[in-house]
Every structure is written in C-alpha cells, then in structure tokens.
Amino acid sequence: MTAVPSADDSPGSDAAYADRARALDEADPLGRFRDAFEPSPGLVSYLDGNSLGRPTRAAVDALRSFAADQWAGRLIRGWDEGWFEKPLTLGDRLGAVTLGAAPGQTFIGESTTVVLYKLIHAALGARPDRRVIVADTHNFPTDRYLVDGIARATGREVRWIVPEQEAGVTPAQVAEAAGEDTALVLLSHIDYRTGRIADAGAITGIAHRAGALVLWDLCHSVGAVPVELDEWGVDFAAGCTYKYLNGGPGSPAFGYVAARHIAAVTQPIQGWMGVADAFEMGPAYRPHAGIRRFVSGTPSVLAMVPLEAMLCLIEEAGLAAVRAKSVALTSFALELYDAWLAPLGVRLGSPREAAVRGGHLTVHHELCRQVLPVLWEQGIIPDFRTPDGLRLGPSPLSSSYDEVRAGVQGIRNALVAAGA
Numbered sequence: 490m491t492a493v494p495s496a497d498d499s500p501g502s503d504a505a506y507a508d509r510a511r512a513l514d515e516a517d518p519l520g521r522f523r524d525a526f527e528p529s530p531g532l533v534s535y536l537d538g539n540s541l542g543r544p545t546r547a548a549v550d551a552l553r554s555f556a557a558d559q560w561a562g563r564l565i566r567g568w569d570e571g572w573f574e575k576p577l578t579l580g581d582r583l584g585a586v587t588l589g590a591a592p593g594q595t596f597i598g599e600s601t602t603v604v605l606y607k608l609i610h611a612a613l614g615a616r617p618d619r620r621v622i623v624a625d626t627h628n629f630p631t632d633r634y635l636v637d638g639i640a641r642a643t644g645r646e647v648r649w650i651v652p653e654q655e656a657g658v659t660p661a662q663v664a665e666a667a668g669e670d671t672a673l674v675l676l677s678h679i680d681y682r683t684g685r686i687a688d689a690g691a692i693t694g695i696a697h698r699a700g701a702l703v704l705w706d707l708c709h710s711v712g713a714v715p716v717e718l719d720e721w722g723v724d725f726a727a728g729c730t731y732k733y734l735n736g737g738p739g740s741p742a743f744g745y746v747a748a749r750h751i752a753a754v755t756q757p758i759q760g761w762m763g764v765a766d767a768f769e770m771g772p773a774y775r776p777h778a779g780i781r782r783f784v785s786g787t788p789s790v791l792a793m794v795p796l797e798a799m800l801c802l803i804e805e806a807g808l809a810a811v812r813a814k815s816v817a818l819t820s821f822a823l824e825l826y827d828a829w830l831a832p833l834g835v836r837l838g839s840p841r842e843a844a845v846r847g848g849h850l851t852v853h854h855e856l857c858r859q860v861l862p863v864l865w866e867q868g869i870i871p872d873f874r875t876p877d878g879l880r881l882g883p884s885p886l887s888s889s890y891d892e893v894r895a896g897v898q899g900i901r902n903a904l905v906a907a908g909a
C-alpha cells in the first residue's frame with residue numbers, strides 16, 4: 490500500500506499540482522468557453538467527454554426555442570423552411586468545421602451503426618468482384634459486428650488485422666492485408682481503447698494502391714482532432730455526434746462520401762427521402778443524384794439542434810485551438826499519471842507522443858472496475874472498459890486543468906483506499 494502524499498507545497502505534492510492546474514487554467518486561451526456549458530449538480534471532474542459530451546447552454550436554449558418557435562410556430566411548414574434540407578445543410582457545416590470536407594459530401598443520418606451499415610454496403614457495391622473486407626480485431630464492437638454480418642450476408646470474407654499492441658494498426662499491416670481481392674478497408678481513426686491516432690492519409694493511399702476503398706470510423710476524432718478527408722483522399726467516413734460534438738444522447742451520426750463516388754454508389758436502405766423528389770411519391774425508387782441518396786427516412790431534426798449549437802462554439806474557438814487544448818489536457822493528465830498513478834502499478838495504455846495521441850488516455854489496473862462506482866459517487870466521472878481500463882477523456886471546451894487534476898487525484902485516492 491502506497492501512502493497518499495501529504496498536502497505540503499513541495500514539488501510533486503498535491504498542493505503544488507493544484508497550483509499548477511490553477512495557473513494553467515488562468516493562462517488557458519479557451520478558458521472562457523467553460524461557461525458555455527450547463528452546470529451539472531455534484532460534478533467534480535468530468536472525464537467522459539469521449540463518450541457523452543456535456544450540454545451547451547446554447548443547446549438548451551435552442552431546444553426550447555426550436556420547440557416554441559419552429560415546431561409550434563411553423564408546424565408542418567417547417568419542412569419547407571429548412572427541416573427537409575437539414576441533414577445536408579448541417580452535414581456541409583460539420584464537414585467544413587471539423588472534417589476537411591467540401592460541400593455536398595456529408596449527410597446527417599441515423600446512429601453510427603446504421604450509417605456504417607449503409608456505407609459498407611455502398612463500398613462493396615462499388616467493388617462487386619472483390620470478396621474481402623479488411624478490418625481489425627481491436628475496432629469498436631459495432632464495426633466488427635457489422636462487417637461480420639455483412640460479409641456473411643453478401644458471401645464475402647473478413648480478413649482480420651491483429652493490431653500491434655503499442656503501434657495500433659500500422660500502414661505496413663494494411664499493405665500486407667489489402668490485395669487485389671480487397672473491396673474495402675474499415676478502420677477507426679482513433680482507437681476507442683488506447684486513443685491512438687492511425688495514419689489515415691498513409692493507410693488510405695496504401696488501400697487505394699491495392700484498388701480497395703477505405704471507410705474511416707471517426708467517432709473519437711470528430712470535434713477533437715482535425716481530420717482532412719478531402720486532402721487524404723478518403724472514400725467514406727462516419728462518426729457520432731454525441732462525444733466531442735456534444736449533440737446529446739443518441740444524437741444522429743454523420744456520413745461522408747467522396748464526391749467522385751456519389752453518383753455511382755447505392756445504399757441499402759432505399760427510403761422516400763433519398764430520391765430526387767420525395768413529394769412526387771413516384772412508383773419506383775430513383776436515388777437522388779447527390780449526397781441526399783444516403784438519406785432514408787424522415788431526419789431527426791429535433792435531435793440535430795444541440796449539434797448545431799456546439800458547431801458554433803467549435804467554429805468560434807477554431808479546431809486547431811481545440812486540438813491544442815486537448816493535447817495540453819492529456820499532457821497534464823500524463824504528468825499526473827506519472828506522479829500519482831504509475832507508482833501504484835497503474836499501466837498506461839495510451840501513447841505518450843502527442844502527435845499520435847487522441848483526446849483520451851486509458852490507464853490499466855486490476856482495481857479499476859472496483860473503484861469506478863466509488864469515483865462516480867464522488868462526482869468524478871471517467872469510464873471503464875474491459876478488462877481493466879479507466880478512460881480519461883477531458884473535453885477541450887468544457888474541461889479545466891483543475892478538473893483533470895481533481896479527477897486523477899481522486900482516482901489515486903480511490904485506488905489506494907482499495908488496496909493498491
């Protein structure tokens with residue numbers, strides 16, 4: 490059992506780190522954005538921005554005014570006054586602010602799972618003579634389950650890459666796995682457990698040289714780490730909007746299809762909102778010429794309201810500044826890990842190198858599962874991922890350095906109390 494350091498002000502003491510956190514907060518050029526978020530009673534340290542972002546005050550106001558002014562005020566007329574186009578207008582905005590995507594390629598759809606389902610089918614349809622989907626064994630469950638199910642349903646095969654523990658999925662592994670039989674490579678840009686950033690530009694190029702298409706899952710990147718879909722030459726991408734885009738629980742996901750593919754690809758959920766003229770109510774499905782063909786049914790207009798509010802904040806702060814703060818927050822968390830958690834035998838599961846580190850850190854200890862409820866009870870909110878990982882995901886616009894300090898200190902104290 491390791492003693493909890495006493496509250497003196499010597500270097501490395503709790504008091505010294507509290508001073509440092511305060512100084513970092515005072516110097517934080519994005520500090521003023523913290524007031525843009527709704528207070529949460531009893532919250533001491535929110536470290537789960539990588540799972541569910543906090544509500545912005547603007548979102549709460551916008552939801553109220555949407556209900557009163559637009560829903561009640563405009564009723565069915567709202568569909569002609571912007572709601573019908575919302576999946577595409579908001580998609581374009583999201584593409585511009587966070588994805589490096591020119592207009593006409595991004596849509597807001599259903600859950601990430603459903604959007605991925607559509608895009609995997611679209612990609613396979615564009616490579617009808619190739620039977621292999623390349624995916625990796627460490628990807629988020631929904632991605633793995635989808636390719637497994639779709640491969641079985643379409644008579645294809647999944648070729649699984651086993652990522653190198655430290656390096657994640659490497660360009661060399663993709664070069665080895667993707668060949669002339671490969672239709673699609675599906676990977677996450679940021680690993681949901683380790684937070685490691687994959688080399689999306691290089692991997693996309695490698696897949697293309699094999700004649701394959703690439704689909705990137707951007708759930709853990711969008712809104713925290715700049716993404717350049719057009720520049721990287723990506724074919725397809727999808728991601729959720731409830732993490733660093735603060736869209737709220739179940740807010741709809743986005744999909745991206747490169748302009749060069751849109752007119753030639755189809756998607757499997759052929760609904761009336763994806764055709765050239767939905768209100769013609771024609772006898773047969775004729776997909777819209779543009780990205781609208783990826784829309785299926787009535788879009789979740791109400792659920793897009795908070796996302797729009799958060800995009801305003803990211804636009805105002807600038808995504809490069811958001812990423813800089815994210816790196817600074819995780820760097821500070823790393824420093825605290827070294828001082829307080831490593832001596833307890835806690836292992837670091839995330840890269841130290843900032844360039845390949847996404848928005849969260851994962852730390853491992855056999856007591857993590859046990860301490861999680863204790864931490865939540867105290868208002869310290871990381872999350873747990875099997876078998877023994879605590880994920881620390883500060884959110885750049887809503888988190889303070891002092892919150893990170895309080896969180897890691899609380900984790901240390903809880904582990905010590907549990908016998909670490």
Ligand SMILES: Cc1ncc(COP(=O)(O)O)c(C=O)c1O
Nearest residue numbers: 600601602629631681706708729
């Ligand atoms: C990498 C990744 N992909 C997909 C999902 C799941 O998406 P959804 O539940 O929105 O379908 C998540 C998180 O929930 C995720 O982290």
Ligand SMILES: Nc1c(O)cccc1C(=O)C[C@H](N)C(=O)O
Nearest residue numbers: 539540541629681682708739874
């Ligand atoms: N989408 C979630 C949910 O509905 C409930 C709890 C957690 C989530 C998550 O987003 C999990 C997250 N994608 C992860 O990286 O594990």
